[in-house]
Amino acid sequence: MPVFPAGQVWLAGAGPGDPGLLTLHAVNALNQADIVIYDALVGEAILGCARPGAVLEYAGKRGGKPSPKQRDISLRLIELARQGKRVLRLKGGDPFVFGRGAEEALSLRDAGIAFRVIPGISAGIGGLAYAGIPLTHRDTNSCVTFLTGHNAAGEVPDSVDWAAMVRASPVLVIYMAIKHLDLLVAKLRHAGLPAERPAALVSHATLPQMRVLTATLGSIVARAQTAQVAPPALFVVGEVVDLHAVFGASDLQATLQSLPLTGPVPSCQQAS
Ligand code: SAH
Numbered sequence: 001m002p003v004f005p006a007g008q009v010w011l012a013g014a015g016p017g018d019p020g021l022l023t024l025h026a027v028n029a030l031n032q033a034d035i036v037i038y039d040a041l042v043g044e045a046i047l048g049c050a051r052p053g054a055v056l057e058y059a060g061k062r063g064g065k066p067s068p069k070q071r072d073i074s075l076r077l078i079e080l081a082r083q084g085k086r087v088l089r090l091k092g093g094d095p096f097v098f099g100r101g102a103e104e105a106l107s108l109r110d111a112g113i114a115f116r117v118i119p120g121i122s123a124g125i126g127g128l129a130y131a132g133i134p135l136t137h138r139d140t141n142s143c144v145t146f147l148t149g150h151n152a153a154g155e156v157p158d159s160v161d162w163a164a165m166v167r168a169s170p171v172l173v174i175y176m177a178i179k180h181l182d183l184l185v186a187k188l189r190h191a192g193l194p195a196e197r198p199a200a201l202v203s204h205a206t207l208p209q210m211r212v213l214t215a216t217l218g219s220i221v222a223r224a225q226t227a228q229v230a231p232p233a234l235f236v237v238g239e240v241v242d243l244h245a246v247f248g249a250s251d252l253q254a255t256l257q258s259l260p261l262t263g264p265v266p267s268c269q270q271a272s
Contacts (some may be wrong), residue, residue: 001025006031009077009087009108011101013094013120016127018206019045019265020078026090027117027267032053033088035080037073041092041232043207049268059089070100073108074107081089092232094122098175099149122146124173124234127205131212132248133240135171140239145169149184149235151252156180162191173240176233177201182221198241203233214244230236 001024004010010029015021019131022030030036030049038047040060047056059073068076077093080087095101095117108115124146128135135144145165151157165172177184178201189195195218203211217237 001027004029004086004088005114006034006084006086007081009081009113009115010088010118011104011108012091012114012118013099013122014042014046014090014092015121016093016123016130016131016206017041017043019043019049019205020270021121021206022046022049022265023118023120026120027265029088029118030090030181030250031267032086036084036088036090037077037080038105039092042090045265046090049265064271071088071107072101074104077104077108078111078113081108081111092118092123094120097122097124097146123205123232124175125272127234128173128234128236129196130206130210131200131202132244132246133200133202133212133236134243134247135173137240137243140177141170142167142171144171144238148175149180149270154179156183156187156196162187166193168193171240174235174237176231178229178233179188181224181235182183184235185217185221188217193237195219197237198239200241200244201229201233202236203229203231205232205234212244212248214241 012026012029014026027049031051033050033054035055035057037057037059050056057066062249077087077089089104091099091101093099105115105117147160149156174184195216197217199215199217199220201213201224213227213229215225
């Protein structure tokens with residue numbers, strides 16, 4: 001495992017939530033960092049892998065103050081690196097998947113700060129596997145599309161060619177879909193998807209409070225309202241959702257979820 005040099009920023013993904021989905025590189029970075037700047041989706045069990053004495057700094061909304069602007073976070077990373085700190089920027093999932101990792105990496109490059117990127121398991125991949133929804137299956141699709149329900153302004157992106165996307169991709173995985181779920185469904189229906197197309201919402205994927213709501217495109221908005229699905233959640237549309245009935249409810253999954261825990265993440269024990 002590499003040594004974390006002073007004055008560098010490592011931009012790492014923490015996976016969708018279950019600490020068991022951290023990569024060895026991410027744990028190695030946590031074990032050496034002087035300061036960890038983390039996002040809202042990074043949980044306590046993961047932060048528990050930081051070396052004793054490391055400073056944990058939340059990059060999200062705090063004490064009623066508005067969220068720091070992306071530029072402020074980048075400037076903070078640069079400032080800390082210039083102080084000679086080993087700076088770990090820890091993000092949910094993968095830093096380069098709808099995570100603004102590219103913006104931060106570009107700012108570091110412009111400031112002449114050495115950095116590396118440690119990929120993580122994106123929620124749309126690992127999270128859906130825990131929900132028993134395979135992204136591809138030879139009987140249904142050889143293509144899958146990931147998209148975001150928010151643009152930089154928090155609105156449904158208008159740069160998407162919905163009709164072309166729906167024609168080209170039988171499976172859609174939509175991040176940040178809760179706020180504008182009704183509008184997203186309307187766009188997909190308008191683009192030609194039938195009301196009976198299977199659809200699911202997976203919230204808090206890989207965590208003990210994970211919930212999987214399966215429905216159809218025509219019924220999902222009402223079902224989500226009744227069930228009060230809360231973010232973070234993924235919206236999945238396509239025939240693969242039907243396999244949740246097989247994999248999500250299988251004895252194997254149930255057994256895995258009820259296994260007793262052995263203790264903290266192996267290389268995090270000194271921090272607990
Ligand atoms: N970089 C992250 C995505 C950040 S955007 C990644 O690769 O996973 C934040 C969105 O990710 C949330 O709105 C939600 O759609 C999704 N997400 C992240 N963690 C999740 C989880 N545990 N369960 C369900 N969705 C999750």
